[in-house]
Amino acid sequence: MAQPLMALIRRQAPEGRIDVLAPPHVGPVFAAMAEVDEVIEAPNQHGKLQWRERWQLARRLRPSHYDRCYVLPNSAKSALVPFLAGIPERIGHHGEARYWLINRRRVSGPRERPMVEFYADLAFEPGREADQAPDPLLARDASRERAARERQGLHANEPLILLCPGAEYGPAKRWPTRHFAALASLAAMEWPEATIALIGSAKERALATEIAALSGQDLRNLCGETPLADALALIASAQGVVSNDSGMMHVAAAYRRPLVAVFGSSDPRHTPPRSPRARIEWLHLECSPCFERTCPLGHTHCLNKLAPVSVFDSLKKAMRLETERPSR
Ligand code: SF4
Secondary structure, eight states: OOHHHHHHHHHHOTTOOOEEEEOTTTHHHHHTOTTOSEEEEOOOOTTOOOHHHHHHHHHHHGGGOOSEEEEOSOOSGGGHHHHHTTOSEEEEESOSSOTTTOSEEEOOOTTTSOHHHHHHGGGSOTTOOOTTOOOOOOOOOHHHHHHHHHHTTOOTTSOEEEEEOOOTTOGGGSOOHHHHHHHHHHHHHHOTTSEEEEOOOGGGHHHHHHHHHHHTSOOEEOTTTSOHHHHHHHHHTOSEEEEESSHHHHHHHHTTOOEEEEOSSSOTTTSOOOOTTEEEEOOOOTTOOOOOSSOTTSSOHHHHTSOHHHHHHHHHHHHHHHHHSOOO
16 A cells, blocks of 8 residues: 555656665565665564664664655654654654654544555645555566466466455454355356465464365465465466455555455455455445454454355456456
């Protein structure tokens, strides 16, 4: 969702250099952005201040004499390194009390605007908003895609359908495993020539194992098996993707893959998959969106009642569209 900001900055400074300071678990996503020159690894431990590491990193950045820094997260600690690195212009949303860390502040709350525009606003003077932020777009790389497929024993042209069953946020964003399993069975019957694989992090491996067992199909469980860069390359080359509202969903959208995005407690108006090839499955119950990690009502009807056949129909439509429309 930060890529449109990169595109706007690049448009404003075509000759400029854009480096991104990012934790290792998202570095490959920024590396896949055509606008980004270099990704620099940031300290990773969520919630910890890590004074020593941040100070050392700031010292490492100083000789680069950056003119400006856009601070995307709202936390005070995320604004610390650019301040310590002596970057003169530090742009960010108001966020946590960080009056002197950010010296060009914008005031708006993340729930008030779609996240893409929320980030894209940073490219403009305060008071001006990014009404027409471009949709996120990641750059495909044929040789990386081929290599990632080879590492998984997949041929370059072998049809690949990816299921992304994880959502770090919590169970209220995870479609039930039995539904993913039923979807996998339908897909295996519809496209017997395709490889159907589950993709995600090692934390999602158990979920994927359960889905594979419940489906009774020969599914590939790639959760935890691929570095993130390979996961991106596989998504980029997939013929169809079904994902919960997660980072994987946004990656598939940014690669313009035929995609079905499953929404539970979150709101597709706030964080939609911004792609003409994406379809949204959301029941929009009276109680939704509640944005909770676990269902406060205890039933998670928003996901439990979302039928596999409905998601399957959406997937067929998304994939049909792909064969009718040339890639953009
Ligand atoms: S309250 Fe409604 S939207 Fe929230 S998790 Fe429960 S069923 Fe889903």
